[in-house]
Amino acid sequence: MRYGSSGMSMTLQQLRDFVAVIEHGGFRAAARALLVSQAALTKSVLKLEAVHGVELVLRMQSGVALTEPGRQLLSYARAILHDVDEAMAMLHARQQAERLTVVVGASIDPALTLVPRVAEDFRRRNRQANVHIQYGAPGSLVDMLREGRLDVVVSELPGGLNTGSLCVEPIYREALFIASRAGAPVVLDGATLAGRPWLVLGETNHARQPQDALRDVFARWGWPMPATVYSSSSLIAAIDEVSGTDTLCLLPERIFSHPVAARRIRKTSVDGQPVAEREVAIITKGSRHAHAGVAEFVSMTKSLARIRDLAFA
Structure with a gap:
């Protein structure tokens, strides 16, 4: 970087060389510290003096001393280099933050513990990183x-x-x-279950109606399909509905112990077994991730997913 007109100018490197000579007490010591030759360092300072027509440094057997112009320039040079170093550090930090910004979509179960915990660990490893979490239903997240x-x-x-x-x-x-509503045990009888309203948590569209989400589950246990099935995309709204009415809903096991649901809803299994199971997956655009931050986040998620007793974040 060069300052001044074409006739009288100075570079940041010349200022760094000049300051180094003074701070190290001589050209030889400064050259060793900067890992350059003494001749190159001497040439840099001499050129700075020649361009501006002033003597900045007095060469003596015991080292160097500043002239009055040199003393004044030293004050300016230190301030300039400090500001430049801070500006470069700021730009580097911004670059690192942008490089390590990861935008994650999470559906209900992984959003409860897994994704927040990975985000916390990721930020701890990468102090300048940003992790943005978007909560939603699977279909909407895949579209995004x-x-x-x-x-x-x-x-x-x-x-x-x-x-x-x-x-x-x-x-x-x-x-x-x-x-189901707390204090209201569920009778695992096909006719009873079919007679209760059911709520499906998630989104539906014209191709997939709320009943479709229950069809395989009811067929597995030989239960007749319920007459009333509707959907909600909000977990809080679903818990409010189930806890205050006779509506039933299929929910991930982890939700029952979450503070928002504990003591409000009751968990019912079939002979001690889950009513259904479904896979949770990491979904990306392909094996080549957008940047190193995404690859690291995916790797950490896979590792932490093996721990199934994570506490709520």
């Missing part, structure tokens, strides 16, 4: 991934989810249980 609004999705894989050419890596299976 395709549109480039997300770097990675950690989500359950409900039937009918169109992942197309995306890379899907299952990491664990989540267990689903029947949720």
Whole structure:
């Protein structure tokens, strides 16, 4: 970087060389510290003096001393170099932060503990990193991934989810249980279950209706399909509905012990077994991640997913 007009100018390197000579007490010591030859360092300072027509440094047997112009320039040079170093550090930090910004989509079960815990560990490893978490239903998250609004999705894989050419890596299976109002035991009788309203947590579209999310589960246990099935995309709204009415819902096991649901809803299994299971997977656009930060986040998620007793974040 060069300062001044074409006739009288100085470079940052000349200022650094000049300051180094003074701070190290001579050209030989400064050259060793800067890992340059003494001749090159001497030439740099001499050129600075020649261009501006002033003597800055007095060469003596015992070392060097500053002239009055040299003393004044030293004060300016230190201030300039300090500001330049701070500016470069700021730009480097911004570059690192942008490089390590990861935008993650998370559906219900991984959003409860896994993704927040990975984000916490990721930020601890990468002090300048940013992790943005977008919560939502699997279909919406996959659409956002395709549109480039997300770097990675950690989500359950409900039937009918169109992942197309995306890379899907299952990491664990989540267990689903029947949720009902606390204090209202569920009778596991086909006719009774079919007579209760059911709520499906997630999104539906014209191709996939709320009943479709329950069809395989009810067929597995030989239960007739319920007459009333509707959907909600909000976990809080679903818990409010189940805890205050006779509505039933299939929810991941982890939700029952979450503070927002504990003591409000009851968990029911079938002979001690989950009513259903479904895979939770990491979904990306392919094996080549957008940047190193995404690859690191994915790797950490896979590792932490092996720990199934994570406390709520």
